[in-house]
Amino acid sequence: MKKIAIFASGSGSNAENIITTLANNPDIRVDSVFCNVPDAYVLERAKKLQIPAFVFNRQELNDPAHVLGQLRERQIDFIVLAGFLWLMPSAITAAYPDRIVNIHPALLPAYGGKGMYGARVHEAVIAAGEKQSGITIHYVNERYDEGNIIFQARCDITPEDTPDTLAQKVHALEYKHFPHVIMEAISKLR
Ligand code: GRF
Numbered sequence: 001m002k003k004i005a006i007f008a009s010g011s012g013s014n015a016e017n018i019i020t021t022l023a024n025n026p027d028i029r030v031d032s033v034f035c036n037v038p039d040a041y042v043l044e045r046a047k048k049l050q051i052p053a054f055v056f057n058r059q060e061l062n063d064p065a066h067v068l069g070q071l072r073e074r075q076i077d078f079i080v081l082a083g084f085l086w087l088m089p090s091a092i093t094a095a096y097p098d099r100i101v102n103i104h105p106a107l108l109p110a111y112g113g114k115g116m117y118g119a120r121v122h123e124a125v126i127a128a129g130e131k132q133s134g135i136t137i138h139y140v141n142e143r144y145d146e147g148n149i150i151f152q153a154r155c156d157i158t159p160e161d162t163p164d165t166l167a168q169k170v171h172a173l174e175y176k177h178f179p180h181v182i183m184e185a186i187s188k189l190r
Helices: 013-022 041-048 058-062 064-073 090-095 119-127 163-187
Strands: 002-008 028-035 053-055 078-081 100-104 132-139 149-156
Touching: 002 013, 002 163, 013 028, 013 041, 013 163, 028 041, 028 163, 041 053, 058 064, 064 090, 078 163, 100 163, 119 163, 132 163, 149 163
Parallel strands: 002 028, 002 078, 028 053, 078 100
Antiparallel strands: 100 132, 132 149
């Protein structure tokens, strides 16, 4: 049995989709949700789904005795970043090599990096006149959006698309693929 912690900062629709999709998997358990925003909607979702949730501030994230200590105490095997907006400190990336994945709502290496999140990504993609966008799931290192890519999926952009409609297309790809890519990555763990 492998235990997952999900880190999220916002709405948490991916977190909810991962929790419900993996609920019947006998080999994986979503153990907990970690969140840096005290009023984020992901905390409501965790409560509804009866998953323990922990809120932390930046200092607690960066203090190896705090968030990393909790992950160790709870014997977390694998970490999923699902709309988590802070950089993972090197103490955590070093403790979980190839055991942290992130989802990015565009086709990295384009449209990534610090400050490129949420609507800003879709606005930039449309402003650049791209014909396609998509999702990238990648391992996490101590730099934003630069770890090895595990999986990408694409969607077409039509002339009628707005950042909102593109966001909907990208979310649909996220819900379809992210839980399965997580299962696959976990099945490769020793
Ligand atoms: C997703 O689009 C994800 O790709 C990005 O942040 C968004 C999170 O949405 N990293 P939600 O909180 O899961 O609804």
